[in-house]
Amino acid sequence: MRMTGETNAAAGPVGLRQLKKQRTYEAISDAAIALFLERGFEKVSVAEVAAAAEISKPTLFRYFPAKEDLVLHRFADHEDEAARVVADRPGGHSPLAALRARFLEGLTRHDPVTGLNDAPEVLAFHQLLYGTPSLVARLYAYQDRSERALADALDGGPLEARLAAAQILAVQRVLALENWRRVDAGERARDIHPDAAREANRAFDQLGSGLPRYA
């Protein structure tokens, strides 16, 4: 009754409707990002995006609450990642150890969220992102939700947890920004990696000595 068993294992009822929704969602997102990369975020109107995706403007806004989310929805997936890493950490591991491992792993995987990725498309995407003030502004909203989620996942008093979450995410943000800065300056991700890993370890050591409860 509950399991249709038809296609993938992820979500609930996978009817035709849901399928089309997903397709439309990605069609809009793809059309939008292609246009934005080509001509810049502000030079493309949502009407053009809607036309390219072959839908109407109201429909576009039913899928994405704001123009900025056409770009940023990818970050929504990572919104509670830090919180999940802490919540799902194997027994015996501290929150900071789990987060550090995750970040270093992201570095070696050249995960775009670590900034350490010099694939032309990723670079172009980051330039689009950091080069558009309204996108950066909205990105902070995502980070705020991350912070709240991480604070919830950390034990200790609410204030203590929130202070820790804020510092941890601030550090991760700066580390990723630095990696992106170097990639943007022309260095190759592979070459940066050792520095990036060293700096990340240093920063997490620092966090640990400031936040012994979570180390």
Added chain:
Amino acid sequence: MRMTGETNAAAGPVGLRQLKKQRTYEAISDAAIALFLERGFEKVSVAEVAAAAEISKPTLFRYFPAKEDLVLHRFADHEDEAARVVADRPGGHSPLAALRARFLEGLTRHDPVTGLNDAPEVLAFHQLLYGTPSLVARLYAYQDRSERALADALDGGPLEARLAAAQILAVQRVLALENWRRVDAGERARDIHPDAAREANRAFDQLGSGLPRYA
């Protein structure tokens, strides 16, 4: 030649033009905040603000780059405050000691930026601010500039300084937010003060143990 010596000691040429500019600036800001407090940020159009300030809409935008700045321009003054506190600290004091002293002082002064102020107008202003997503979003932009400025004022490598600045400002932000939360919940600023000071000291101790270079 440089000093007109006519009125105040701050800026350069104080002609009639500059004077009127300042008057207009404050007339717009006052009209805007009064209307926003009365009816909410989103329920008031910039056209109404312009009408209340007896200027045209284009003129309004010559004074304020965006509607949000009608509320947030007050924070622009504090934008490089942390950086200044560090740069101007008396010899022998560490950056963190100077910032801690400044924050504690703000607490006893019930400085609105510490969140510890229960004057009805201040409370209403904070409710307006934190209750309006677009204002919060734009507030982060100010904090980003604060972070950059503070990083510049701190010694050490650029990355090290930026990491420290990010953590310091994250902590101050959370401390202020917590104070505001309690004030908003109905507690009196005077009653909160001891807790606020204790938590601030605890947090700065923590920062110091994580960032010994700046302690």
Added chain:
DNA sequence: CACGCTTATGATTCTCAGTATCAAATGTTA
């Protein structure tokens, strides 16, 4: 397969933020 039921879409219209243009007004300087 046909029937209602629910949900997604599109066409249209509207509000409002922010920009551009240009002429009129006002402060400044010689």
Added chain:
DNA sequence: TAACATTTGATACTGAGAATCATAAGCGTG
């Protein structure tokens, strides 16, 4: 007072996003 520079307002425009309502499409039941 005359020439100059700057500020302002009237007007019109672009683009984001919400609202309305009718149509279409997927979905469950006979």
